[in-house]
Amino acid sequence: MKGWMGRFKSLFLLGTLALILSGCGKENLTALVPKGYGAEASMNLIILSTIIMLFVFFIVILIYVIVLIRFRKKKGQEDYIPKQVEGNKTLETVWTLIPIILVLILAVPTVAATFDLADESGSNDGLNIDVTGNQYWWHFNYEGEEIQTSQDIYIPTGEKVYLHMLSSDVIHSFWVPSISGKMDVNPENVNTMYIEAYEEGVYWGKCAELCGPSHSLMDFKVIAVSPEEFDQWVEDMQNVDPDSESLDTVAQDGRDLFEANNCMGCHAIGSSPAQVGPNLTNFGDRSEVAGILEYNKENIVDWLVDPESIKPGNKMTGNYPALSEEEAGSIADYLMQLQPSEITPESAGN
Numbered sequence: 001m002k003g004w005m006g007r008f009k010s011l012f013l014l015g016t017l018a019l020i021l022s023g024c025g026k027e028n029l030t031a032l033v034p035k036g037y038g039a040e041a042s043m044n045l046i047i048l049s050t051i052i053m054l055f056v057f058f059i060v061i062l063i064y065v066i067v068l069i070r071f072r073k074k075k076g077q078e079d080y081i082p083k084q085v086e087g088n089k090t091l092e093t094v095w096t097l098i099p100i101i102l103v104l105i106l107a108v109p110t111v112a113a114t115f116d117l118a119d120e121s122g123s124n125d126g127l128n129i130d131v132t133g134n135q136y137w138w139h140f141n142y143e144g145e146e147i148q149t150s151q152d153i154y155i156p157t158g159e160k161v162y163l164h165m166l167s168s169d170v171i172h173s174f175w176v177p178s179i180s181g182k183m184d185v186n187p188e189n190v191n192t193m194y195i196e197a198y199e200e201g202v203y204w205g206k207c208a209e210l211c212g213p214s215h216s217l218m219d220f221k222v223i224a225v226s227p228e229e230f231d232q233w234v235e236d237m238q239n240v241d242p243d244s245e246s247l248d249t250v251a252q253d254g255r256d257l258f259e260a261n262n263c264m265g266c267h268a269i270g271s272s273p274a275q276v277g278p279n280l281t282n283f284g285d286r287s288e289v290a291g292i293l294e295y296n297k298e299n300i301v302d303w304l305v306d307p308e309s310i311k312p313g314n315k316m317t318g319n320y321p322a323l324s325e326e327e328a329g330s331i332a333d334y335l336m337q338l339q340p341s342e343i344t345p346e347s348a349g350n
């Protein structure tokens with residue numbers, strides 16, 4: 001009975017583990033299917049170290065089996081003592097050299113990749129983006145382009161994009177597993193890295209440093225589009241004039257409420273660099289609300305009425321007058337019309 005229970009328990013554990021680990025394989029959120037330069041470099045090192053580990057594992061198992069078979073106590077040889085090899089120079093040399101060689105095989109490409117991934121020499125002619133980590137959202141400032149975005153970062157494919165990262169509060173960590181490595185985002189010193197996506201697509205990013213109660217909800221996206229589409233997107237974003245947008249009457253009400261309720265104290269629409277809250281210039285082009293909820297009016301209303309229930313500890317809660325569902329609905333109608341570009345996560349294949 002006990003044996004059966006034990007077996008059931010281990011099966012259950014194994015099943016749960018498989019289920020949990022299968023979550024790691026979410027499309028476009030896995031380091032195991034690299035779609036960009038940094039991720040590919042990491043993947044190559046993962047493969048190399050796995051090969052080395054397997055090699056060591058099999059050699060050890062092999063020696064173990066040989067010893068088990070050859071040196072079993074045999075009938076009539078109870079007092080037999082095998083040849084003692086303690087202090088054998090050849091053996092000592094061999095088992096000191098092998099690990100050194102293995103470590104070297106791993107170290108040389110690791111150090112090379114570390115230098116390669118830190119190489120900022122192309123940043124003068126490249127696209128440079130200032131990244132700000134905030135509890136619990138990300139802000140992006142396209143240097144020299146007069147473009148501010150939040151949550152979603154658009155980049156052209158096949159090009160190194162240089163990121164200069166700083167936090168406005170605590171330490172965060174920028175990680176887009178399928179295209180890049182991880183980089184800490186500190187409040188005091190600018191950390192840099194570059195990202196490059198090979199193919200068009202939407203790649204999910206995560207904050208990888210515990211930063212507060214909603215740390216696990218601090219998602220963002222890298223939206224990689226063709227260079228032509230990227231230029232178009234830049235133009236669309238630069239042409240936004242927040243004041244002269246043609247709005248229908250519902251949205252007009254929403255805009256009045258947006259202005260009357262202190263929203264603009266934190267949220268910019270347009271290229272103003274002010275950023276207590278996410279820039280909403282292209283909020284209507286997003287595929288998520290607050291980085292995590294499915295994008296629809298209902299969820300926007302839920303967010304506006306009670307953000308605390310969605311992201312505990314966020315910096316919007318309690319800092320604006322309470323909104324009725326109806327008011328939140330009109331604001332949502334307005335915000336959903338902020339769609340400056342045809343190039344969106346959807347068009348990029350989300």
Ligand code: HEC
Nearest residue numbers: 135136137261263266277278289290291314315316319320
């Ligand atoms: C005190 C500053 C502040 C005020 C005032 C404020 N917000 Fe926010 N808002 C934030 C912050 C900070 C976030 C990001 C929260 C997070 O994700 O952790 C946010 C998130 C949002 C989002 C989600 C954005 C996205 O990119 O998905 C919307 C929409 C929004 N706010 C609308 C409003 C509206 C409408 C008002 C006015 C009724 C308002 N906010 C007032 C700070 C503020």
Ligand SMILES: [Cu+2]
Nearest residue numbers: 172207211218
């Ligand atoms: Cu964080």
